Amino acid sequence: MYGGLGGLPATARAMSGTWALGTAYAEGGFKGRAWYYDFIGFARMAYADGSYTFRTGSGLDPFVAAQYVRERAGAGSTLAQSQAKLFGVAGSKVGSRAWGADVGVHIPHGGFDLSWNRIARRDGAVGDGGLVSPYTAGWASDPLYTTSMIRGLVEQGPGRAWKARFVYGLLDERLQLAAAYAKYDTARSGRSHDVYFDTAYNFDGRLQGLSLRNRWERSIGGIGLNPGNRPFVYDRVMIAYRF
Structure with missing residues (x-):
């Protein structure tokens, strides 16, 4: 259910499935999308984000973006x-x-951005208010801006995070380079940071x-995140062919 972060007792009823409804819109420098998810019998989630790019014609195009997630279910969950x-x-x-x-700002062949996220702590809620995200937990595939390759706030629980990222393309964009630094401060998993x-x-x-792609990340800190609470390195080599 939680990708290794939690589990359901044997007496719990099976999940009946999920349905989702989404829409996207773009006009000029604006892009936006909104989704509604129903993890049937477990939780309901609404998600929206939007961004606007200021096209200056100078090759330096600043942008701003924001996102919001709301999830709830009563005692019947x-x-x-x-x-x-x-x-x-x-x-x-x-x-x-x-x-x-x-x-951040888009530059010729690349860009730089600084992002921030917060998941509010909520007393009396499952996981102190953590996001129930059964299809992203453990995979770090959620859309929060500060998610790293290994994990993000969905895997670490309520708290705050920020992330700085730089991307650049060379050789007619065939070679893509990226570097990022993320820091997390959470109620249940403590403080950690990733390079x-x-x-x-x-x-x-x-x-x-x-x-051909190689992704490398080093995670430091956090309570119970890494074996023996020692720094953890993940090197992921990816080979893909698009027919």
Whole structure:
């Protein structure tokens, strides 16, 4: 259910499925999207984000973005009824709110941005207000701005995070480089920070469609996040071919 972060007692009823409804809109420098999820019998989530890019014509285009997540379910939720624990905390209801902001600038062939997120702590809620996100937890694939390759606030619980990132393209954009630094301060997992580097090369000619990528991240700190609470290095090599 939680990608290794929590579990359901054997007496809990099975999940009946999920449905989602979403929309996206773009006009000029604005891009926005909104989603509604129903994890049937567990939680309901509403999510929205939007960004605006100021096109200056100078090659330096600043942008701003914001996001908001609201999740809830009453005492009838399977999580509340079964007293399932998320981050070691059961609750009488599901209730979570998250905010985020991102500011930066697009430059020729790349860009830089600084982002922030917060998940509010909520007494009496499952996981002290942590986000119930069964399809992203453990995969770090959620859309929060500050999520790292290994994990983010969804995996660490309520708290604050910020992240600085730089990306740049070389060799007609075939070589893509990225570097980032993220810091987390959470109620249940303590403080941690991640350093991240990403190198990807997209071939052309007869090998067009083939890409090689190496993602490297080092995580330091956090309560119970790494074995023995020691620094943890994850090196992920990815080979893909688009037909």
